[in-house]
Amino acid sequence: MFRDFYNLSELRDLLFHAQESHFTLPQIQICLTELKLKFCGLHAKDIVSHFRSFFGDNSDIYDLTVWSQFEEKKPNTFTSMYQLWCQKP
Numbered sequence: 190m191f192r193d194f195y196n197l198s199e200l201r202d203l204l205f206h207a208q209e210s211h212f213t214l215p216q217i218q219i220c221l222t223e224l225k226l227k228f229c230g231l232h233a234k235d236i237v238s239h240f241r242s243f244f245g246d247n248s249d250i251y252d253l254t255v256w257s258q259f260e261e262k263k264p265n266t267f268t269s270m271y272q273l274w275c276q277k278p
Contacts, residue, residue, distance in 0.1 A: 214257040214271070221253075221275055228253055229274040236266060 212220070221228055228251055231237060237250055240259050249255055260266055 212271070214253045214260060217271065217273070218253040225277065226275040227278045229276055231256070232272040232274060239263070239266070 218228070230250060240250060240256070241248060243259060243262070244255065
């Protein structure tokens, strides 16, 4: 189910936003590296829970490479957009 179609502002942003770009997790990692930012996790507890049940409780939830592998196995995980936290170290 795509959340973007349930209100007009999100639909407009999804379909008609002139500056919207689509990024993969590896591309986001490159951007974070170039901007000297540290990935601090995703803003989605339910997705993190699925990630841990898939890879185990000791899996590194702060590694975008592993998140990319997870998304390859479960392509519908991020149906609307990535919501992540980052900080300057």
